Amino acid sequence: MRFLLVDAFPMVRAALTGLIEQHFAGARVQGVDTVDAARSALAASLPRLVLLDLRVEGGFELLQQLRRDHLMLPVVVISGSDEAEDALHALEAGAVGYVPERSDLDTLVQALQLVLAGGTYVPPLKPRVDEAPASAIPALPDWAGLPLTPRQKDVLHLLTQGLSNKLIARELGVSVDTVKDHVAAVLKALGVNSRTQAVVAAQKVRG
Incomplete structure (x- = not known):
């Protein structure tokens, strides 16, 4: 079972690779740091799941492309935000999982297990209140x-x-x-x- 991990930070890729290989028997993780590298990897062979950090330049466009070209390929987004609006934006663009960085490692493993079983993972989220008065929500x-x-x-x-x-x-x-x-x-x-x-x-x- 192959995972494609798209993240710009080498230490994060190393940590997530170790975590996935530890919890998913037979898992092989291909880590890349750019959207171009991700597209090359996808052209060579489709993985079982994509784990994508949207802070990678062009990450959101890649998410939209995956939905358009590979509808059945599950994508889990790693995000620095735990706001409902941001999660909904990613889910509508094609993600089937949304994991804020603040989540612990057990939560990430559970999210991946759920997505691989055909489910959708969304954590507890908070609404964005800094861009509109409370009366407008x-x-x-x-x-x-x-x-x-x-x-x-x-x-x-x-x-x-x-x-x-x-x-x-x-x-x-x-x-x-x-x-x-x-x-x-x-x-x-x-x-x-x-x-x-x-x-x-x-x-x-x-x-």
């Missing part, structure tokens, strides 16, 4: 006030854990089609258009 309803059935709230909870529809179905003992119906109801209740947006919105609602 729309208030989100409490979960108790959402027009959801108890089972749909179970689905919402599992969505916030990053589980895929298949894993949610297994957890709840229902069909994948039933989960899809519940997810649609959750998206409508939260006023969002995708499950990644739902995860971030749900964090704010509970928050």
Whole structure:
């Protein structure tokens, strides 16, 4: 199982490589420090997962390219920000995992395991309040006030854990089609258009 690690800092690449190889049997990590090197590596052979630091010059454009050209290739973003707006921006651009640098190593391992299992990882996040007055930030309803059935709230909870529809179905003992119906109801209740947006919105609602 090959990982592509895109990070400009040699010490960070070395630390993450050691961590991945320690926790993922048979893992091989290819570390690169530029977007051009990452594109060359991707052209030679697609990895199982890409770990990307968006501070690499052109990193966000690479994330968008990966979504466009390799939709099924999971990308986990490493970020210096833990603000909800930044996470949502990365998720909408194609990431399926978002790990702030402040996270401990166990959290990173769990995030990678979840993404490799088909899920989405989003940590607890904080809203950005420095660019708009509080009155301009729309208030989100409490979960108790959402027009959801108890089972749909179970689905919402599992969505916030990053589980895929298949894993949610297994957890709840229902069909994948039933989960899809519940997810649609959750998206409508939260006023969002995708499950990644739902995860971030749900964090704010509970928050």
